[in-house]
Amino acid sequence: MTPQSDTEWALTSKEMDLVKMELSEWMMKRASGEYTCMELAKALTKRAMYLQHVQHMNHFMYWGTFDWIEVVPKEAKAMDKLAKKHGNEALAPLYCYPIPLKGTISTIDFPSSVGVAALHTYHSKVDAALVSLIKDAHGVQFGKTNVPEFARSYGSGNYASGTAINPWGYDKMTGSSSGGSAAAVAAYTATIAVTEDTGGSTNTPATRNHLFGYDPPKFHYPNAGNPSITVRNDQLGVNARSIDDIIAFDKAVLGTQAEHATAEAFVAGLTSGLVVPMYFMTTMQCPQQSKQNTTKQRVS
Numbered sequence: 001m002t003p004q005s006d007t008e009w010a011l012t013s014k015e016m017d018l019v020k021m022e023l024s025e026w027m028m029k030r031a032s033g034e035y036t037c038m039e040l041a042k043a044l045t046k047r048a049m050y051l052q053h054v055q056h057m058n059h060f061m062y063w064g065t066f067d068w069i070e071v072v073p074k075e076a077k078a079m080d081k082l083a084k085k086h087g088n089e090a091l092a093p094l095y096c097y098p099i100p101l102k103g104t105i106s107t108i109d110f111p112s113s114v115g116v117a118a119l120h121t122y123h124s125k126v127d128a129a130l131v132s133l134i135k136d137a138h139g140v141q142f143g144k145t146n147v148p149e150f151a152r153s154y155g156s157g158n159y160a161s162g163t164a165i166n167p168w169g170y171d172k173m174t175g176s177s178s179g180g181s182a183a184a185v186a187a188y189t190a191t192i193a194v195t196e197d198t199g200g201s202t203n204t205p206a207t208r209n210h211l212f213g214y215d216p217p218k219f220h221y222p223n224a225g226n227p228s229i230t231v232r233n234d235q236l237g238v239n240a241r242s243i244d245d246i247i248a249f250d251k252a253v254l255g256t257q258a259e260h261a262t263a264e265a266f267v268a269g270l271t272s273g274l275v276v277p278m279y280f281m282t283t284m285q286c287p288q289q290s291k292q293n294t295t296k297q298r299v300s
């Protein structure tokens with residue numbers, strides 16, 4: 001397989017840093033003005049094009065029917081103009097980070113086919129509610145990831161887009177139906193991507209691609225504009241390479257800073273004052289069998 005460094009999509013050392021950068025780190029560096037939105041968009045789109053045109057990974061849909069890759073730098077350029085006019089803080093809280101969207105979700109700027117080939121040229125008239133939140137948080141839409149038709153399969157692929165390939169190996173499945181989103185994150189096309197779950201479609205791809213999956217409680221993220229197989233089970237979520245990025249995304253799109261601060265304080269209180277019986281540390285015996293040797297240890 002031809003390495004990316006030997007192709008027209010070769011990355012500079014600076015672009016390599018951007019491709020590997022996590023969302024939380026990007027937020028700080030873009031706020032400081034160390035990078036521009038266009039620099040990040042260029043690095044990530046080069047990565048996506050290499051993975052598609054050389055490695056044939058099929059993580060995204062619409063390569064042959066819509067020039068979606070050009071939408072990303074166009075949005076990034078608009079973000080840089082906003083920062084130049086009003087300052088870098090005008091890009092808060094997502095600071096123009098490009099976020100791949102699962103192929104089931106409705107978008108105005110990209111086709112919305114739910115993986116059905118006959119619908120590959122159709123756009124939604126309105127954005128899904130979560131897409132609107134991402135835009136409001138100054139995030140950049142980064143294409144639509146590969147899904148099976150109507151998200152109903154154990155593999156992430158369809159007749160128009162091929163099968164999404166797990167970057168850990170061509171002989172490994174990505175999981176479904178959010179396998180396109182998971183594989184894109186695992187392949188360093190982005191550090192976080194939107195997923196959706198009916199019965200394991202967020203966490204199964206996360207597991208198969210060595211990621212963190214967040215399938216939140218019902219309606220944590222608004223589901224309007226995402227076609228559901230079941231009203232009761234379907235829920236939008238995310239896959240990411242770190243827990244920190246999931247938390248950073250959650251704070252950015254929902255404004256849950258106070259809730260996360262409360263949760264962090266609660267967890268800190270648990271871990272700093274947790275009393276663990278020593279027999280759990282030293283023996284497989286049940287408490288009744290080791291009463292005379294039982295002591296307690298405080299874990300700091």
